[in-house]
Each structure stands twice: as C-alpha cells, then as structure tokens.
Amino acid sequence: MSELIPLYSIKVICSNCEQEFETSRVRPSLKKAIRRDADFCSYYKNENPDYYVVRVCPACGFASTENSADKLTDRQRKAFAEQVGSRWRPRDFGGPRSWETALETYKLALICAQSINDKERIIASILHHIAWLHRYRGESEQEQRFLRYALDEYVKVFEREGVAGSDARLMYLIGELNRRVGQFHEAVKWFSRVVNDQKIMDAAMIRASREQWSLLREQMQGLNLDPDNLTSEG
C-alpha cells in the first residue's frame, strides 16, 4: 500500500497580474491538529497546513491568502509594483515547504499586504502566524515581538468595528495575546469583557476566557502579584 501523499495542488489566479499558478495544500483528511494552544496555534503530526496558507505568484511575487481581495485596484497595483514587485525575481513556492520557506512566504505576504494597505484583520493574522512559526522553534524573543505586532493590529480591528464589535473570538484573542506578552491588566480587562458582556452568546469563547483568566490568576500568584488588587483596578 502506498502512503497517501499529504499535499495536493490547486490553481489560483493572481490578484495582481491575473496569471494562473499552482500552490500546494494539505489534504483535508490530514489536517487534524494533535494539539492546540489557547491562542489557536496548532501542532500537527505530519505536514503543517499553516505552512501553505500563503499563495505566492511566481511571475510577479504577489503573496496573499484566501481571505485577501480577489483583484487589486489600480492604486494597489501601483503601490505593490513600486514597493515589492520591482525587486521580485521569478521564484516558485508551489511545492513542499520547509519551516524556513513557510516563514519566507509569510514575510512576503506581510510586505505585500502592507504595500496595498490591506485589511488590518489580514495583517494581524499574518503577524500572528509568524509568531507561531517562531514558537514552533522555541524562539521566544521573536515570538514575543510578533505577538505584540499582531496584538496591536487586532486592537485596531476591534476599535474600527466600534460598538458593533462584540466579536467574542477577537476580544478573547486580544485578552490571550496580552496575557502572553505579560500585559496582565489588559488581559484581565478583555477576558472580563467577554465573560460579563450580556450580548455575548459565544459559549466556547466565554469558557475559554474564564479558563485563561483563572490561569492568569495562578500565574500572578506565582509572581507574588495580587490578582484581586489587579481586578479591582480594572
């Protein structure tokens, strides 16, 4: 019996130059994570599907994810060409990816997204993925750096969405990233919002916020900080 090849190819149309290219994906049957961190960083036995999130056009170098726009505006095309495209040398990222290649694709996606002024939610997610890649390798200084960048972008997303933004998952994530970068006051503020906001019905996120809030209390007691004092300061 031959072993199932974990990757398959799909065709994608480049949202910048409109050429068709191929990119690999991990077979859905092999996508099950063996473990997941509280900020949704996932671990896999075999091929990591997160390595294949970014699609890079070999012709023009435009890198994006499925959540990016289908087609760039003229202004975005111009900005990309000036800031990234002019320096691109044809290169194909379509095959299997190592950790290093995956990191390259995310960094490329980041500069592309910044050049076209893409949505904050997309930029936040790219930064968060870069932090995860460093976590896999135990590179905590780099991980922390990118978690902070991701956190800033997630907060911008929340602020932009204003009062309509009772997005429990986003609020929980902002709490959890604050906890991970050691901003405990902020973490408590966001977890308590998810738990106490009557409009929030997302049971999974309410439960996760309670769990991480209680973990945070233990963390603080371990550091001889007073969690009750912290809570009352809000």
Ligand SMILES: [Zn+2]
């Ligand atoms: Zn292209």
